[in-house]
Amino acid sequence: MADLLDELTRKALRRERPTREEALAVLAGEDELLEVVAAGARVRRRFFGRRVKLNTIINMKSGLCPEDCSYCSQRLGSTAEILKYSWITPEDAARTAGRAVDAGVKRVCLVASGRGPGDRDVRRIEDTIAAIREDAAENGRPEAEICVCLGLLQEGQAERLREAGAHAYSHNLNTSEERYSEICTTHTFADRVDTLQRAAASGLSPCSGAIFGMGESDGDIVDLAFALRELDPDSVPVNFLIPFEGTPLGDRWELTPDRCLRILALFRFCFPDVEVRLAGGREIHLRSLQPLALHLANSVFLGDYLTSEGRPGADDRQMIADAGFTIEGADEATLPGARRDLVAIRRRGAGTEEPANT
Incomplete structure (x- = not known):
């Protein structure tokens, strides 16, 4: 296996x-986990040194x-007891973004549930981007990268978002094309590919990744x-399923820290010079091995x-330093048997009176 890891690294x-x-051999589990991580770490250090980019999510509207x-x-049909609210104001989003930037965040992701945005939704995001930039200027903060995630895009919408000051557009493929219809029936894998290509063609930085732990x-x-x-994204979020009660996958607790780390290693070998982002579900599936994922x-x-709580930001910043x-x-360029009660429904941040935990 050492020969294989050496070849993958080269x-x-x-x-x-x-x-x-x-x-496939990376995922098979026949080799020592630490050897796989060490091989992937060589690649990570070559292209990104020991830097960790911080990102945060603002859920602009939740549920339904x-x-x-x-x-x-x-x-549709979820009975998960999550926060449900319509669009928060641009000013609320700007305040949340400002606190995140003060905590070290470099990219702010504006996300809204739905099939895709209408004209009014795009205007809301345009206004929100303007409010975030104005708030940064007034308070002497660096401008955060703005990533937008609104679902399937129609003609001309990506261009409007770019002109408004968005840096990136995020739209995950989530699972393989072959089994996509097992996960979703209201749109297709091809629909997602089309939106990502629209975003890239408009000049937005393409962001697309996956969710693992769904029986793949x-x-x-x-x-995947x-x-x-093949789509050549600039950033690839790697999510691990958060099994919410009230959803069809609410009983899926099949991931282990070992499995998660092997997936991350594979993605580092496949995307050596791309931003590989440790995303949702890391706390409940990687658990004490989160530092290895860095x-x-x-x-x-x-x-x-979006609808679940992460760790307090101070804990993550300490973990990064300790590792x-x-x-x-x-000013730094980025690129050249789990227990069900581990899922904590988000009750703070956007859509509430409580501050986010960044």
Whole structure:
């Protein structure tokens, strides 16, 4: 196995894709986990040193989505007891973004549930971006990168978001094309690819990743990684399923820290010079091995997620420092049997009177 890991590392340092057989071997679990992490860490250090980029999510509207994505607590038919609210104001979003930037966040992700935005929704985001930039200027803060995630895009919408000052557009593929219809029936894998291509063509930085722990096979993981690589995103969020009661996947607790780290290692080999982001579900599935994940991912979400709570930001910043990493500055270029009660419904941040935990 050492020969395989050496070859994977050499290929990644040359920005070459692993073969399917090599990728499957990473996931197979026949090799020592620490050897896999060490090989991926060599690639991570070559392209990103010891920097960790901090990102945060602002859920602009929560719940009542007409789509039926099985993993989502906001889906059609969900009985998960999440926060439900309509659009927060641009001023509320700007205040939340400002606190996050003060905590070290470099990218703010504006997310709204729904199939895709209407004209009024795009105007709301335009106003929100303006409010965030105005608040930064008034308070002497560096301007955060703004990433937008609104679902499927129509003609001309990506261009409007870019002109408004958005830096990136996020739209995950989530699972392999072959099994996509098992996870969602209200739109297709091709719909998601189309939106990501629209975003990239408009000049927005494409962000697209996956959710693991939904019953996918090793082959599905490799298929998805290779499909994402063909789309050439600048950032790849790696999510691990948060099994909400009241959703079709609420009883899925199949992930282990070992499995999560092998997936992250595979994505580092497939995306050597791309921002690999440690995203939702890391706390409940990686648990005490989260510091090891920093040797593979160069980016992490800080604070709460869309409808579930994350760890306090101070704890994550301490973890980053304790593991020997540094938080990426605003002026630094980024690129060249779990227990059900571990899922904490978000009750703070956007849509509430309580501040976010960044």
